[in-house]
Amino acid sequence: MALLIRNGEIVTGSSRFVADIWCEGETITTIGKDLEAPDGAEVVDATGKYVFPGFIDPHTHIHLPFMGAFAKDTYATGTRAAVAGGTTTIFDMCCPSRGEEPADAFRTWKEKAAGEACCDYAFHMGVTKFDAGTEAQLRAIVNAGVGSFKVFLAYKGAFGIDDGELFQTLRLARELGVITAAHCENETLVSELQKQLLAEGKTGPEWHHESRPPRVEAGGVHHFLSFAGAAGAPVYIVHLSCLEALEEAVRARLRGVDVRVETLIQYLVLDKSFATLPDFEGAKYVMSPPLRDKANQDVLWNALRQGLIDTVGTDHAPFDFATQKPMGRDDFTKIPNGIPSLEDRISLLYTHGVRTGRLDLQTFVNVASTNAARIFGLFPRKGTIQPGSDADLVIFDPDYRGRISAATQLSAVDYSVFEGWEIQGRPAVVTVRGEIAARDGKFTGTPGRGRLLNTRRA
């Protein structure tokens, strides 16, 4: 494979200039003006377009057995959708059930992805128990190239761990040089509030938020960061949704806790009023932590701009509206949690962030790509455009205008919460390690070419 991308405006997390990019095989080899394309090389004219580093989604669930259902995407469908939307690397959550051994889960997740994934991928290794056999298995998994753990302070009885297990995980993570990501909610408060609401006959999706209000999340963040501080372990808060939780993270940073923060595209553009839609439509908008009061959106955008939040992910967890969300028709606590958005993250972030002036282009690249690469051990192989980096590139058309529709999306789920929303700008050409893998929202790459990445720091 030889590929010349001509005359695009290259935007990385720290620079912006017009030049050509020459890629040989899977790698960027030269960046310069007026580069010549040898015979047989593929040439893409990027005049009038931006060229961004391939985007990285730090938080997806492709294979996800959860709440009595399996999320709808496979690695084939989910990563095709990712690539069409400009995401060339995903960090998927390997989530063992509490009864499952980590080594078995790691094997299962790897087998599901191998030969199926259409973009590169890495796993955050879920630690959902810590018993006598856990430590040796986690050490082996880290030795095999995994650089991050994931813990849940919520989902009692499913993925949630207790405080002793949390501390042991963090101590081991510190010793191994691994960063620990956490879902932060106080699970006892969640289950007590759920019981109370159901007893009052409050069973619809609109009550999901009341069972997990901002203080429940903030309490979880405070708790987790107290443990991280005590263990001296670097940590990452996933899907932070509101001011109260952010304040806890900032306070911990000021105390010296090594914490990085992720928010999601859903929290930036949706709010809790969507969960009140009639005819059970609100169930499409049920995820945890819940969509918040609209006032939080400005807080999150400001925090991204000011570097208080590091990344924007999706937490893509696709459960069908026809068959799976209705499991909770009479009881909101049984609605499978998740709002799919892997395919639309970049166009939505550009439309609602860059086009509105909330984010400059550099910040856009940093929060959607570069920072995740840095935090999770992939930089500069991923997350930037420079000689030696993987040729993962997004040639982005800022003049495109279109609308999101489930009818044309590549993800295997049967709805989009962004149905009919206008998009201003989208990826025109996406390359994955030098191969043109998408054009104009359609996957054109080699299925199954995605590779498992080593994210362990040397």
Ligand code: URP
């Ligand atoms: O609602 C959500 N977030 N579903 C996926 C599982 C998780 O908590 O990340």
Ligand code: ZN
């Ligand atoms: Zn979560």
Ligand code: ZN
């Ligand atoms: Zn998640």
